[in-house]
Amino acid sequence: MEKAKINIRQLFVMIVLFELGSSLLIPPGAMAGRDAWLAILLGCAAGLIPYYIYQGLYQYYPENSPKGYLNDLLGKKLSWIISFIYILYFAYIAARVLRDFGEMLLTFAYEDTPIIVVNALLVIVCLYAVKKGIEVLARASELLFGAVLLLGVTGLILIIASGSIDIHYLKPVLADGIAPVFRAVFSQTMYVPFGELVLFVVIFPSLNDRKGVKKAGMLAIGLSGILIALSSAVNISVLDVDIMVRSQFPLLSTIRTIKVAEFLDRLDVFFMLGLIIGGFVKVSLFLYAVVIGASTLFKVKNPSQIAMPIGCVVLVLSITIATNISEHLNEGLNVVPLYIHLPFQVLFPLLLFLLAVMKNRKKKKNKPAEKNRQ
Known part of the structure; x- marks a missing residue:
């Protein structure tokens, strides 16, 4: 593992930007x-x-990489296989997020540009951050966090000032009962974006203080959840639910409705900067996890050496995972959560956690027995 260190505040900022990432671009729970x-x-x-x-x-194995405690819990052979599968999972999700932002740029800014060119430019920037290491990425996230919040507050104020919001579009609440909401929770919103924090098992060993991990993470999840829900509510109250569901990128469609004093309009390009920041952080963290995971698994002394080949693989994968944006969105919202996210984000980590709990209890029981023998 890289011997860099980050603090709890930087972890909080990275989690918030990671969660906002593509969730503002394509809101879950539609x-x-x-x-x-x-x-x-x-x-x-x-x-x-x-x-x-x-x-x-992480609390059970604060000094170990994920590969280290997988060895302890599952044995070397099985842990190698599981680690390799997780590397493929992180690379696949990195490609999906990259495709999200590539499609957005094609739709709103570069209509005649091949998607491979747009995605390649995004990957190059992310690879530069990955090669600089987690400390540089964490500091960059701190600087960009303020810019994202400023853009968000400005956008909300302008939408309110333009008079686009109609609160009646949010009514009636639970008109179809609670069942559709729970269906959306357990098939979409629990996994994207909140379950994707499984990535941070790779980041935790770089922390300089493990005591605040739980509190910082849960506060970051709460803040990002409120911001994503607020964005979704604003989209509905401006566009109405029928238009929001049909829109590929509802937030940018909402921003396009801003018109203040007959001259302040067409601001979607300006607010795309905030979305790109979230996408940059999210893709960079996924690429970082793949690079660190692969270097640990294949015993590469300098992880930056394999960053470029991995970036090229993710770039090609982002182009080939779907033939068009409709297929890409349908796969991401209806197929990936249950068949890919559920086992990787919930089922397997839960199994590992239970094994760690049992092993830790067994160790505690054995310690008094050893003392008595002495």
Whole structure:
């Protein structure tokens, strides 16, 4: 593992930007209709459980990399296979997020540009940050965090000032009952974006203080959940639920409705900067996890040596995972959560956590027995 260190504040900032990432661009929970904001809040609450598991594993093995405690819990052979599968998972999700932002740039700014060119430019920037290491990425996140919050507050003020919000579009709440909301929670919002924090098991060993991990993470999840739910509620109250569901990128469609004093309009390009920042942090962290994981697994002394080949693989994968944006969005919202996210984010980490709990209890029981023998 890289011997860099980050602090709890930087962890908090990275989690918030990571969570906002593609979730502002493509809000989860659309299947709940006008109650999507509620599905996001409930998904946020449910997402606290997986995070408790991730940081719990770290607390049991604070000095070890994920590969280290996998060796302890599963044995070397099985842990190698599981680690390799997780590397593939992180690379796949990195490609999906990269495709999200590539499609956004094509739709709103570079209509005649091949998607491979746009995605390649994004990957180059992310690879530069990855090669500089987690400390540089954490500091960059701190600097960019303020810019994202400023853009968000400015956007909300301008939307309110333009008179686009109609609160009646949010009513009636739970018109179809609670079932669609729970369906959205357990098939979408619990996993994207909150369950994706499984990535941070790779980041935790770089912390200089493990005591505040649980508190900082849960506060970050709560803040990001509120911000994503607020964004979803604003989208619905401006566009109405039918238009929001049909829109590929609802937030940018909402921003386009801003018109203040007959001259302040067409601000979607300006607010794309905030979205790109979130995408940069999210893709960079996934690439970092792949690079560190692969270097640990294959015993590469200098992880930066394999950053470029891995970036090229993710770039090619981002182009080939879907033939068009409709197929990409359908796969990401309806297939990936249950068949890929559920086992990687919930089931397998839960199994590891239970094994760690049992092993730790066994160690505690054996210690008094050893003392008595002495």
